[in-house]
Amino acid sequence: MTDQELETVAGNGLINRRHLLGLGLAGMGVAVANSALAADAGMRLEIPAWSKSPGPGASGYGGRSSYAGQFQRMAGNPNPIYPGGGASRSPLQHLQGTITPNGLHFERHHAGIPDIDPSRHKLVINGLVRQPLVFSYEDLLKYPMVSKIYFLECSGNSGALWGANGADAPDGTAQSIHGLVSCAEWTGIPLSTLLDEAGVDPQAQWISAVGADAASMGRSVPMDRAMDDVMVALYQNGEPVRPGQGYPMRLLVPGCEGNISVKWLTQIKLTRAASQFRDETSKYTDTQPDRLSRQFTLPMGTKSLITSPSGQMSLHRQGLYQINGIAWSGRGSIRRVEVSADGGQTWADALLDDQHAHKALARFRIPWQWTGGSAILQSRATDSQGNVQPTRTGLINEVGILGRYHFHGIQSWSVNSAGKVRNVFA
């Protein structure tokens, strides 16, 4: 392979995505220097030691190879005055594809993880219904279920990029800045099935969902959304929803800010108006420059992020790299992701594995030739509704920086001549 065979499609070394499809760049997971393709006369392959003696047998529960890295979620320091509060972030730069392993799915708790005995857990539906009902876990396991892949994102994700109060761009990683997004296959019961059994009073305009944690965390969901694609999720990636994700059951409101997908779900109350819980008034609301605050900003914005190369990584040699990352939209599927290597002056289309992943993560990839100069890598997503991810500056010009949530502007990673990758405001 020579440089002449690669079709450059945008400034600073972006290569046509079609090269990912053919043989041209097969196996290009890491940098490939042209000289590495020359025959090495000194190379002689031998049978490795692990092929010469049997390994351990099957086990009850599998783990990651000890060679595959010790990466974990990144949890904040515990706050003694708010026990159990806080978040842990997914190691996005270590993951591939679109499904987050259950032990690495981000968490956000408001009063810790309750230790719920499912045989004593109840799900109540009351308020403006024909007949209030109470369901046991055993009852719910008998209902027809659906399985769907959806992302979840905390509305506080990427919040450091607002740069509030003149803060500089933090020298963070994809995980530390953006790790409050994950994606899983959720299996559960359409909420509409259960609401129909209780009989929805036409006066009901909202539901209030309440969890069984120590904060009894509550959120209001508009009735039209509640009757659409919301589910009571009992399984996550095939196994019972984990305690940190709401065992034995959670609400799952596809595409919407994570806080509304109430974990440890124990009550659904139908009401005329929103209940105005603490977490939909004092928190998760965004103050505008005119000092009015937007409330119930539910679908998460059209967003993408390059996970490799990304913050605090180093490029160790010049040559070809596979830029890749994730994109998502709370309003539909990702139709297009463009990538720039020159800070947004020129753009090239990345390859998307699946353009039909509805309210789920999509993985994008594009080849890039790094020749040792400085670069600013960016990605820009467009969703199936035509929404285009704004630049950071464009987003701030539109909504100001007094809001603390719902950041979905373009991420910029700078690469310097030493190959060091850093988060920048560009």
Next chain:
Amino acid sequence: MSSRNKLIGVIVAIALSHTSFFPLAQAQNVGLGTPISESQLADFDLIAGPDGNGLPVGSGTALQGKEVFEAQCAVCHALNGEGTSGNTVLVGGDMHSEGTPLRTVGSYWPYASTVFDFIRRAMPATAPKSLSDVEVYQVTAYVLYLNGIIDQYKVLNSETLAEIDMPNKDGFIDHSQAQ
């Protein structure tokens, strides 16, 4: 027909159909929920809405709440609600101040019912739901009093609490139907 047979009926219907099972599931309830009355949920349902719906029997004043607040709340929120860290400040702030406004119960929260609802369900953080309903009324009154919203003699109950106008009551835009 037993519930079990009803479920089997649904599943058979799905197996025989080549269409989505949603319409079938809705047409024939599985029906495993147990009927319950609102009075049976009186201790379970903690939701107190802005219209006063769900506020319990009882009442309290700030004068009565001072002692409870100082014993149960001041360790984090400080004696006068000035807080011990960013998220524990209960008083002060002005939404129209220069720079980033300090957002507190007094400057930001649009409904007094939210103060009652949150204290009852989630406070104190180390022992949620340990206060009686009367104590929650008292502490709610004290927090509103510290913010200058009511005087120390104002009696809060299920009727009077819903009538309180919070300073930032018109400060929010409902974005729930935005496309």
